[in-house]
Amino acid sequence: MLKWQIRIAANSLKACVPFQAKLRRLKHSIKPPVPGRHHELVLDGIFEQVSMIRQAGGRIEGARVLEIGSGWIPVAPLIYRIAGAREVVLSDQHRLLHPRSVQAAVAFLRKRTSRLARELDVDEARVSEVLDVPMSGRLSSMLEALGLRYVVPLNGETLKGEIDIAYTHTVLEHIPPEALTEVFALVRTRLGKGGVFCNGIDNSDHRRSYDEGLSTVDFLSYSDFAWDMQCINPQDYTNRLRHSDYICLLTETGFKLLNTQVHIAKDAMAKIEPQKLPQRFRNKTAEDLCTTWSLILARA
Numbered sequence: 001m002l003k004w005q006i007r008i009a010a011n012s013l014k015a016c017v018p019f020q021a022k023l024r025r026l027k028h029s030i031k032p033p034v035p036g037r038h039h040e041l042v043l044d045g046i047f048e049q050v051s052m053i054r055q056a057g058g059r060i061e062g063a064r065v066l067e068i069g070s071g072w073i074p075v076a077p078l079i080y081r082i083a084g085a086r087e088v089v090l091s092d093q094h095r096l097l098h099p100r101s102v103q104a105a106v107a108f109l110r111k112r113t114s115r116l117a118r119e120l121d122v123d124e125a126r127v128s129e130v131l132d133v134p135m136s137g138r139l140s141s142m143l144e145a146l147g148l149r150y151v152v153p154l155n156g157e158t159l160k161g162e163i164d165i166a167y168t169h170t171v172l173e174h175i176p177p178e179a180l181t182e183v184f185a186l187v188r189t190r191l192g193k194g195g196v197f198c199n200g201i202d203n204s205d206h207r208r209s210y211d212e213g214l215s216t217v218d219f220l221s222y223s224d225f226a227w228d229m230q231c232i233n234p235q236d237y238t239n240r241l242r243h244s245d246y247i248c249l250l251t252e253t254g255f256k257l258l259n260t261q262v263h264i265a266k267d268a269m270a271k272i273e274p275q276k277l278p279q280r281f282r283n284k285t286a287e288d289l290c291t292t293w294s295l296i297l298a299r300a
């Protein structure tokens with residue numbers, strides 16, 4: 001069996017264990033997740049978002065910002081706070097934040113104070129103003145001190161008030177297309193005049209994180225049924241939408257495109273044969289199929 005097959009089989013078995021969310025909370029209360037290599041990429045990804053928003057004339061200073069799909073370690077929302085956001089509303093499908101994971105994010109960013117100040121064009125005092133706050137007690141008081149709020153699950157009832165900026169980082173590819181349309185519609189109705197929506201999307205085959213032998217777009221070769229069979233555990237789910245699909249969904253929801261940046265996997269592009277792929281991918285260009293990273297900025 002190949003490495004990825006073993007991992008998918010193990011994850012599928014795990015998905016059959018009842019009370020997954022409770023078990024995960026218990027595991028994290030004993031050993032909370034800590035920032036790792038992924039969070040170095042989060043740093044770079046959010047610096048790019050901040051820069052793209054500013055270049056388009058968006059103001060982060062004083063903005064109320066919504067993050068969709070915050071995960072375990074709130075590195076990204078704290079970067080938006082340091083860049084000037086008045087408040088960042090974190091949201092997710094499940095409650096994943098833990099007081100120790102919040103403390104770990106703060107410690108991770110404190111160690112990078114001079115880089116944060118340089119990349120975000122703020123002085124180091126601003127970094128301290130956001131991060132040097134009381135960090136003990138309950139999760140809710142820690143988040144309040146950091147200028148953060150937590151909304152789970154995200155929907156029209158739980159999300160209160162207007163927002164100026166919404167963003168995601170490595171989240172949209174995990175949301176089924178039908179749910180994505182609802183999320184985009186909610187964001188659009190809550191963004192005030194001039195509000196912007198910035199998305200960093202990892203369009204690559206995520207199984208590569210545990211099997212580097214796979215091509216970055218190997219997953220495109222499966223039928224929808226065969227792919228669904230590999231996503232029995234919701235943690236393994238990726239929608240396989242391509243860059244052009246996100247552009248279509250955003251414009252169909254009424255967003256106006258302001259800017260995009262993409263990474264194209266040139267090695268995969270040289271080998272891909274679109275006509276040999278399942279029907280849903282055959283009318284796409286090789287460039288679109290092999291776009292493995294999308295940064296998309298749109299205005300409501």
Ligand SMILES: C[S@@+](CC[C@H](N)C(=O)[O-])C[C@H]1O[C@@H](n2cnc3c(N)ncnc32)[C@H](O)[C@@H]1O
Nearest residue numbers: 068069070071092093094169170171174175179
């Ligand atoms: C790969 S993690 C990314 C976490 C974080 N944004 C980062 O870059 O480190 C994907 C996150 O998206 C969340 N997510 C998946 N589907 C979602 C949905 N429909 N609504 C909100 N969050 C969702 C997951 O719970 C998870 O926290």
